Amino acid sequence: MRIIVLGFGNVAQPFVKILCEREKELSGNFGLKPRVVAVVDRGGAIVSSSGLNFTRILEAKKLGKSVAADTKLGRPRTTGMEIIEEVEADVVVEATPTNIVDGEPGLSFIKAALKKKRNVIATNKGPLAIALPSLMELARYNGVCLRFSGTVGGGTPLLDLGKKCLLGDKIQSIKGILNGTTNYILARMTEARVQMDDALKEAQAAGYAEADPTYDVKGIDSACKLVILANWLMDRRITIKDVNISGITEVTLNEIVKAEEEKAAIKLIASINGGEASVSPRLLPKNHPLCVGGTLNAVTFTTEFAGEITLVGHGAGGVQTAGAVLRDLIDIKRELSL
């Protein structure tokens, strides 16, 4: 299986490491013989139709160099679009940074790859939040798979649980905590009685929050993930424009303390049922299954037959998300018998 990797950061690097370390297991257990034929970062690309050896490439990235710096196989300034057009492959892994304004560059990469009849695995939720219904249609039209397990819940199989383990059942509503950064901030405000700014600084120091945490605290990241869950698991053809969003920026320490006195907690909850899709801070009893601490994610699916099922796990992390990409790869292999 020939693979193009677009973006080579915290997710894509552990992904190629896993492929190298698990070569025998993947072949023996799943008949999967992955061959990464091209990798692209901001500086350009590295290409080899016989498959890349990653020892040198990973060393170069550690030193802050582009993959294109390789003297033999590097192609400085070559773009992802050029690689999608020129390099023969079965699967394109899209792992460039999230951009929720116009989805780029990921949106163009995913569209071009699907049009070229390449299967796509995305970890980048920006393009999906903006255009998932049309991207799913484009994949169907071209007879290829579009998978994105790592976009919601990191390595926690939220999308897989709903799609695979509940076959024949119907998910009627989804409600949960989909953003670890905001959960950490609210939890720290509760435990340590610190103001939101200080809790945010702690989250940044611990590596849980970006330097620019706007997407997280304004509820946009949670809304993107809700859109993906709703499309994939409930056949709701919505985009981020259809979600009512309010983040945690207005939550005060006083409100948190008051909630605590009532044996409750304020959590940023994303939810969708028959009608509205929304993200907003809500009061939950302390013993509620969604009342998880730290950076955890937790989601309750209400289904027609099984009733309520709650899944709790780590919502992000490079290795965790790389594991989700591997699951998608095995899934595509099974689906298409490549």
Ligand SMILES: NC(=O)c1ccc[n+]([C@@H]2O[C@H](COP(=O)([O-])OP(=O)(O)OC[C@H]3O[C@@H](n4cnc5c(N)ncnc54)[C@H](OP(=O)(O)O)[C@@H]3O)[C@@H](O)[C@H]2O)c1
């Ligand atoms: N990290 C997580 O825990 C996690 C979890 C779930 C989902 N995700 C999503 O997965 C995606 C990748 O995350 P990450 O943590 O790996 O990000 P990252 O560490 O910032 O890596 C992003 C990579 O994309 C490359 N890139 C940027 N613009 C590009 C362009 N125009 N063409 C080609 N490559 C480009 C960067 O190149 P340089 O190396 O040259 O800078 C870098 O290699 C993001 O959308 C993120 O939201 C991440």
